[in-house]
Amino acid sequence: MDSSTLLGLTMLAYLLSTAFHAGQLVFRSKGAGLVGLFLAVLGLLIQTAGIGLRWTESYAMGIGHAPLTNMYESLVFFAWCTTLFYVLIDFKYKARVLGMFTMPLSFIAMAYASFSGHISADIKPLLPALQSNWLIAHVVTCFIGYGAFAVAAALGVMYLVKLSSQSGGTNTYTESALPALTELDDLTHKTIVFGFMWLSAGIITGAIWANEAWGTYWSWDAKETWSLITWFLYAITLHVRFTIGWTGKRIAWLAIFGFFAVLFTYFGVNYLLAGLHSYGTPG
């Protein structure tokens, strides 16, 4: 069995997990949610094996490197981080419905990696500039942060859904299945804090890598600048909460808004703006 088969199975597991999570709300069935969680865990295990296998495959090809060096691999890793994050939160805080909001993201990332015409799944050797342990540290830290921000945005959406279903007056299943507003608010904040820490580490390791490779730790290239913009947005989010006491709906919107900045940093810069970063180059 090769890694692409395993990653294909992962995509299937994430699709089914999404479907069962949706079924949980549509058919008001706790059992469906449990199956959704099970599928997410199963997918995560298969994906972990798939990533590991891809790593060994690259060594078998004589061009060994960690599978974190192009758009395809980064998307796979993003899906892995997001799913892991969801599963951990589910175990710790019993927030199963979260899967309804995060598993689609994991599935879309896997599907986009596999089917987009822009993205090649081939294992390619590393260009000289990418042969650095700082690159690995950079990708890992950034994507743990991105995974956390994805989950924070999902929690923000849950907050808004819960809020609107509450104000709707009728006691719907959706409303009762979602955790309490204060709990969602608290989780959103915690997740943003966690993501902020990792995004900071991601920007720092990226700067060190750039300095080792090119002799400039900051060159205001589009990707760098957008990561800084994203960092500013989350810094604003932390400060409005901590210093002027914003909570609830506003933080939920900021979590969603911040994630759009993450997405733009990740994709928008590659496809819409020109920059140094190699992920965007087709092929």
Add this chain to the structure above:
Amino acid sequence: MSNARSNPIVAFFASVQLALFLLFILAATSIIGTIIPQNQPSHFYIEKYGEQAARFMGILDFTDMYSSWWFLALLLLFVINLIVCSLKRIPQVLKLIRKDNLKIQPDRLQNMHFSHSVSYDEQTTPQQIDSFLRNNGWKPEQRVFKNGILFFSEKGAWTRFGVYVVHLSILIILTGAVLGSSMFANKVLHRPDFAFKGSMAIPETQKNNRVFPFGKQTPIPLGFTVRCNSFSIDYYANGMPKTYLSQVTIFENGKPVPTMEDIAIKVNKPLKYKGVTLYQSSYQPFQDFLVTVKKQGDNDQPTLQKQAVIAPAKQQKWQEADVSFGILNREISRNITQRIKVWFSDNQGKPSIFWVAAGQEASIERPTGTYTFTAKQLYATVFQVTKDPGVWLVYLGCGLMLLGLYIAFFTSHKKIFAYLNMEDQGCTLLLAGNTNKNKVGFEKTFQALVDASDELHH
């Protein structure tokens, strides 16, 4: 913030609203430079955006916005805001930390976020409470009150400074950035060699001791000389470049520096020497060839060697060994010379003519002896040369930032109070506690303490 006696200017610069505004404006304006290409020649903007728009962009410095006066002014304002705000709050935090926590009305402890009281029929001595708290990891201070004794212990009081470590780290990073910028070296210190970024090209076998700063015409002397001994490119099987490798030797006062002979410089593996860093950044192929010829020695003759740079289709004479050689033709693919057709003569009989792969040694048997011949395309290696005396501060600041974020987010200040109220029959122990963060985690700690207090009399 609530400090009423401060003057309005200080209040303005200390305000969090200003900080939020500045963070937002910095984020929003930064977008401009990611949409408009930066630092292009002026005709680029005229062609792309038209005369009118290009002039407008020029006036507002949109074409080099991150070093424009208004962007730097925003950053400066941000820095002042950060300093004033933090300076104003640090004394308050210090006051909080130094506060005498035992100066409290014991009956108000019940209002704390966590509190629990137990009564015992027997008397309990203060020593028992003291060792009970110590056994559970709290080192208490105590004070005697009218009816009882109050114990207090805290952990992580200094974690309140985490936020200020983060704020300070930002200032340190920006200081490092200023110190390492060529703008500061040129305009403030008037010493361009204090900090610079530039490039330096060195053809193989040659030396260079000057660097041309980016965007400037006057070179900066390095203070030492770099010789490029060789440059080579290694490829993967699919044709992608694998390694760009320069071997260099550093010279001072005309002599090679002993520890700096034949040092490898690769992408991601720069060479640091005397505060200057050389990065492999590019290369230029030449038409010429770098040729090495050796004449194998025998019993009474030593081996002779000659290295020469020769142009294609030019003949070269080597007096010492009395031979001539030249390159007749070459085979190029992927822009690189792959094979070379060599002409070699020792003036005895017909000259040798043969193909050899670039960079590979060919052995030639001639009436006058055995020769080896190697030819490779001549390259110039191109280094980015950086002198950045501020980078250590930037790295220090980055480390501090992560440390500060960790402290600010994941550590907390925890307080525990225990009030032992002596009564005629037995006593009452009131446990109370609070934390500024992670109430859930603290609840477990507190509950464990409460559970342990049950054991006091068993």
